[in-house]
Amino acid sequence: MAEPLAALTDAEVDYPRRGRALGPFSLSLKPGEIVALTGPSGCGKSTALRLFAGLEQPTRGTVSRHLARGETSLVFQAPTLIPWASALTNVALPLDLAGVAEHERCERAKVALARVGLGDVGDARPDQLSGGMAMRVSLTRAIVTEPKLLLLDEPFAALDSVTRRGLIEDVHRLWSQSKPAILFVTHDVEEAAYLAERVVVMTPGPGRTAAEIDTRGPIPRPPGFRATPDFRETAEAIAHALAGAMGHAA
Amino acid sequence: MRRLIDIAAPLVLIAVLLGLWQAACTAFDVPAFFLPKPTDVVAALIARWPVLLQSAWNTFVMALLALVFASATACAFALGSALNGLFERAVRPIALTLQVTPVMALAPLFQVWAGLDHAMRAVVGLAAIIAFFPIFSGVLTGLKSADPDLERLFDLYQATPLQRLFKLRLPSSIPFVIEGHRVGLGLSIVGAVVAEFVAGSGQTQGLAWRIVEAQHRLQIADMIAALVVLVAMALALNLLLSIFERKALQRWGKRTALGPG
Numbered sequence: 308m309a310e311p312l313a314a315l316t317d318a319e320v321d322y323p324r325r326g327r328a329l330g331p332f333s334l335s336l337k338p339g340e341i342v343a344l345t346g347p348s349g350c351g352k353s354t355a356l357r358l359f360a361g362l363e364q365p366t367r368g369t370v371s372r373h374l375a376r377g378e379t380s381l382v383f384q385a386p387t388l389i390p391w392a393s394a395l396t397n398v399a400l401p402l403d404l405a406g407v408a409e410h411e412r413c414e415r416a417k418v419a420l421a422r423v424g425l426g427d428v429g430d431a432r433p434d435q436l437s438g439g440m441a442m443r444v445s446l447t448r449a450i451v452t453e454p455k456l457l458l459l460d461e462p463f464a465a466l467d468s469v470t471r472r473g474l475i476e477d478v479h480r481l482w483s484q485s486k487p488a489i490l491f492v493t494h495d496v497e498e499a500a501y502l503a504e505r506v507v508v509m510t511p512g513p514g515r516t517a518a519e520i521d522t523r524g525p526i527p528r529p530p531g532f533r534a535t536p537d538f539r540e541t542a543e544a545i546a547h548a549l550a551g552a553m554g555h556a557a
Numbered sequence: 558m559r560r561l562i563d564i565a566a567p568l569v570l571i572a573v574l575l576g577l578w579q580a581a582c583t584a585f586d587v588p589a590f591f592l593p594k595p596t597d598v599v600a601a602l603i604a605r606w607p608v609l610l611q612s613a614w615n616t617f618v619m620a621l622l623a624l625v626f627a628s629a630t631a632c633a634f635a636l637g638s639a640l641n642g643l644f645e646r647a648v649r650p651i652a653l654t655l656q657v658t659p660v661m662a663l664a665p666l667f668q669v670w671a672g673l674d675h676a677m678r679a680v681v682g683l684a685a686i687i688a689f690f691p692i693f694s695g696v697l698t699g700l701k702s703a704d705p706d707l708e709r710l711f712d713l714y715q716a717t718p719l720q721r722l723f724k725l726r727l728p729s730s731i732p733f734v735i736e737g738h739r740v741g742l743g744l745s746i747v748g749a750v751v752a753e754f755v756a757g758s759g760q761t762q763g764l765a766w767r768i769v770e771a772q773h774r775l776q777i778a779d780m781i782a783a784l785v786v787l788v789a790m791a792l793a794l795n796l797l798l799s800i801f802e803r804k805a806l807q808r809w810g811k812r813t814a815l816g817p818g
Contacts, residue, residue: 404716
């Protein structure tokens, strides 16, 4: 078994006045695997994700990250683009912050945009893009540095289902090119079952691991995968585990 | 057509009011040293046009100087506050004290410091104090207004403080900076006029001085003419700034594509 890329061990997060938000929670990510993190609202999914990003420190427990600067990327629920900059400048931002020269970062941003079929919107500003396109630009910004760990915090929750399915295929396609580990936070059971190889179900907050379910089938998913018994059974198993986790707390 | 009516309506109202004024003055034989007729005011405007224009220019220059001083100090303090929490906690109470102090009560002090020969300095200083707070508060709010998730993104990529300032916080602050300066310019004009009433002298020669001078000579038509020029100047500046603000917001505004588009 490969060395974990990043891991939480008995991590707990307390917020002042709001009390315990997470844990104790343990999860380790292997290089190149896709893990979905799901659970009821307020269970600390996003907190766990921020621990993996190194943006927060646990109150107790440990976080280990074998990642250098620029090897972690994050996509938020909103596209979170810089409103006054073009799509190209937005995609090039991580390279800009890392000190990559202007010519090179523009070239790399152009290539990355072309990979998600947005080669011709580089000059557009965020307010000229549709919600789906803006999210695709955000995703492109996250992969332009070729990260080893890609963290996605319910990024498609605000999109319609057709756009959402298209973006999930984009994630799989981008993953098969450079194989980053992906941690995907979602409250959508079917999205978790479709996107991930492994689904971690959390209890209501402060979240702990309620269940871990491995999904079946290849990634990227073949056409019509959502109609297969494999997919349906996995989705039902996740839904069942989630309902069980919420039932225990009641 | 609709637009034309919208523009014409206030003009018609003004004309009617002026007509009533004129008629009342004639009908009741009101003495000119109490309330002159609008036509007298127009005559005074025409007769004293060069002096009034020069005075308006002097007031404008004093207000602009005050704005420049206020802006320079307010921006520096806001920037320091945005970069350092301790600095902000140290500056806030002082800025607040400046805001709640009735500035005209400081006028005698400023007169002493500036000296009678440099009344203009006192006027500019007082107007600058009035204009300081909205600029300080606007710039500071603006520097803290960046999307928190974008701040997290800059954390994630370990941006340097300078990168964060120039690529995120300063551009995010622009709408707030402009708004602060718009309010600040309005206040610096009010300040320049009011301060000239209190601390002005023959050296300042602004519109407020014209009004005081006309009052002493009981030339009420001259007084009202100076008032008309003052209002016209304030309106023109406000209009210019609104146009500038709209153009700037098109470039730097905060309309982001969020959610379903």
